[in-house]
Amino acid sequence: MRRPICLLLAAALAVLSAGGAAALEVRVGVIRVDRPQLAPISRLEEWPRDLGFAGGRLADEDNATTGRFLGHTYVTETAAVPPDTAEAALDRMLGEGLRLFVVLGQGDDVLALADRAGDGALLLNAGARETRLRDADCRANLLHVAPSEAMLADAVAEFAIWKKWTRWALISGSHPEDRAMAEAYRRAAAIFGAKIVEERVFEDTGGSRRTDTGHVLVQRQIPVFSEGMKDHDLVIAADASDVFAPYLPFHMWDPRPVMGAAGLRPVSFHAATEAWGATQFQRRFEALTGRQVREEDYQVWLALRVLGEAVTRTDTADPAELRAYMLGPEFELAAFKGQKVTFRDWNGQLRQPLLLYDGRINVSVSPQDGFLHQRSPLDTLGLDAPESSCAAFR
Amino acid sequence: MDMKAMPIALALALGATGAQANKVFVSNEKGNTVTVIDSDSWTVIDEFAAGNRPRGITISPDGTKLYVCASDDDTVRVFDTATHDELYTLPSGPDPELFVLNHSGNPLYIANEDDNLVTVVDTETHAVLAEIPVGVEPEGMAISPDGRVVVNTSETTNMAHFISTEDYQIHHNILVDQRPRYAEYTADGRKLYVSAEIGGTVSVIDIAGDGTPTLVDTIRFEVPGVLPEWLQPVGIRVTSDGKWVFVALGPANRVAVIDAATDEVVDYILVGQRVWQMAFTPDEAFLITTNGNSNDVTVIDVARQKALRSIQVGQQPWGVAVTPDGTPD
Structure with a gap:
């Protein structure tokens, strides 16, 4: 799919002190980069204006609800920009101290932003499906929540x-x-x-x-x-x-x-799936946004929940510490797909079941029964460690 | 299971305990009904309409009233356990999933899954006494044996929230593993077990004398030939002597038996498909499990830790409750 939009979401964190008790403020910035593109072939699939952002709003609510019990607060900043100002938007956020980002866009857009953000930042790719981003073109500061082609x-x-x-x-x-x-x-x-x-x-x-x-x-x-x-x-x-x-x-x-x-x-997800508690996700999303969820919304939600879960468990906002936790053995997250999702530490790809969708129902979910792997059946999907030419994670 | 031995085992168990017949009520989430089983003959004696998406199910201490969370009706429906007639409904807040009754029978503490709330309802005046903001997707509900604390688990926040029944404030939060579904106290109130469906674990929480909870252990599961991903703990029951913990493992189609002294798994009992919630008969001779995907319940002999038989119920059985001894017919 020609990616119309590059969504960039940034999170910055500041440690506040309140009456001696340490509190953590998570400032989240979202930048979306819109590319010119043809309308979808079916008008049922027209791009909503808040594509991706909507999932971010739900994740902010979820993270804030959890954060309330831990002294963690989450604040999100959003901006939509054309491609030629994407890096300027990134620069502005970097200037404000943001170091955690979520990117939704085409592969080359994502790579450009990852390279510009540099080592001190952590980016989560919530859109680009190009397999090469998990392979020869991988970047150490870029993890992938979106499934690869x-x-x-x-x-x-x-x-x-x-x-x-x-x-x-x-x-x-x-x-x-x-x-x-x-x-x-x-x-x-x-x-x-x-x-x-x-x-x-x-x-x-x-x-x-x-x-x-x-x-x-x-x-x-x-x-x-x-x-x-x-x-x-x-x-x-x-x-x-x-x-x-x-x-x-x-x-x-x-x-x-x-x-x-x-x-x-x-x-990765669709508005009809209701297995594994997804009904609750759909209802919360629809009540909040007034429309049905799209894959991009789910992936931004998931990226922000990955960040939120890592902050919850580590009580830090340091990009390097969060990255280490996400890639480590302790990290796991429930994502309404029946089993925990975790990261592959050789290329930063999130392991996840994928839904096979006919436009109305879950026809099936892969990995299929009987496809086994020494690590996890989820690793039968996509690049496995031995075939990965990603050097940045070694 | 040795099929020939079943009737004998049943007869022995019944004879040994001198158990009276109790009614077993099973909520059928997709069938929108409640199935009634006689615990003497283990036959289905009735099935009645129970509102839309019935899930959580419990019975008043005197045995006369059946409470059912009709999740898609945003209400709690109350039925007469003798006649199976609907008596009235209680306000529940949106999407009630699970609840727990105060030991006195009043009030009812309800988890509202869509709204991140626990709603407290007076079962006599039908008034909402409190709405307590909790984590995202509240589900599991438990009440401490002394009645002073209600525990709620929130599935997306991954916490157990400890709520005082006096001031309705959250006094403690404990982070557990992914997607906590259910919480169960030991009878002495010193231990709380919390299942994490996606985490695949049961957290063991020690409750200090002053009520302070501390996470002390994590129980993990392993069944040869079953992918670890399918070991998804949901329902929990602890025998009143505090010796045995039973944990329903969802799509692993098994109930784990845990020695509470060591918190080690000692056995796995094969039951029906997608085993969800469980209930003891009052004498604790039997444990009944709901099996959502095979549309049946399995009766487990608690002393022998063996499955005895399965009984077909309605569509997608979810919860189960058993009338106490002495319930008027």
Whole structure:
């Protein structure tokens, strides 16, 4: 998905003294960087103005409620900026003494901010999915709450293998981020033992992607486009750009299930999930914001809860101490996904179950039963330690 | 389990204790009903509508009134335990999940999961006596044997809050592991057990003579062949002699048996799927567990620490309460 927005959330902490009892004030700053982008293919998915911020507001409430019992207070500052002023916004917050940040944006935006913030700061990535940020392009001061493209592809692959659907047709878009998503599925197929029997590229020619007559053309285009593919059990759609994938189900030449960017989609969270106490999260979010939760909201909420939990347990706001705690064996957090989430200490990625969503319900949750790992089944999703070329965490 | 031995074991247990029949009430969260089981024959004798999303369930000390948290109705429904008729409702605050009755039967202390409150309701006048702000997603509720302290656990704040029943103020907070679901005192009031569902632990909290709580131990669980992620402690019950602690382990489908003298796990009893809450019969001969995903309850022989039988109930059983001896029919 072309990331429209770069959200930067910063937390700064000041130790206050109140009548001899030490109190901790957690000042949180949120910067969002909006990039120009096309409207989503479905108007049901239009970007809310407070995308990401809304999750931050709920996390602030949650953290404040807990902090009340510990003498920790949380204050959040927000700003939305275009890409060319993102670094200036960061500089302003650094100037105010903020050292803890949460970033929601494209991979290169995130890296630029991490590099500018420097060693004395800690950033949590709540949006960028590029696997390279957890690999060769990793940064010591950058942890990842958002799942990587590799984790999401693996979540789909495990389900497909569990179904014994091992012959995949891979249809990818023509944009760089589509190609990266396709590569994640190629990697997943190789790891989990699926075979990509055919690949096709759907060129984005800037056509009538979302016009009144779009479906008329699509109804003729997609069958022709997908005619004559080798025998396959399912279609994997690698369409990060949101151009064609939603049109694949029902229009393809061969009737096959679609997974990836349409049909069954891997997500970090969605507004329908109610297992593992998520009903309570949904209700609190909706009461506070007046709308349903989006992945970006959940990921910012989770990033702030990671910070809040670390502050709660360590009673400090020092970025280095918090980072060490988050990456250490003591850190764990409940995240409404049925098991504790923790960080991989070799690349700073948060381990987490991923939900497989059809637009209405949880169809399944990965990792799937039977996919085992010596450390945790969650480590069957995404880059494992031996294959990581992240040097900054060694 | 040896199926042939069951009726004999049951007969022996019943004979040995001379137990009378009690009514076992099970709240069915998805079925919106309460199932009634006779503890003599272990058969279902009734199932009645109990409002939307019934979860927490308890019985008045005299055995005559059944209280049910109808979570999606934002109310506590009160039923006659003899006729199963609804008598009236109590104000509960939003989304009541679990509650605990004062030992005298009044008041009722209710956890409001959506609103970060504990609501105190007078069961006679039906007035709300207090609303106490607690942590995020309050759930577990326990009352100390001397009645002076109510404990609430908050699932997202990860604390046990110790609330005075005199001034309704929080006097102590103890941080526990992730997602604390339930709290249970020993009968002497000197120990409190708090389960942490996602943390996979039970915290052991020592209660000093002056009431000061101190976290002293953490109980962990391990079952060969079961992923550690699925060992999710929820309901807790302690025998009144203080010797045995039973912990329901959710999706691990087992109840852990803990020797309270050492706080070591000595056994795991296989029950139904997603075992949630539990209740003893008054003589403590039997422990009944609700199994949410297999839609049944399992009856455990407490002395032998064995599962005896499972009984089909309604959809997604959540909580269970048993009438005390001497309850009028």
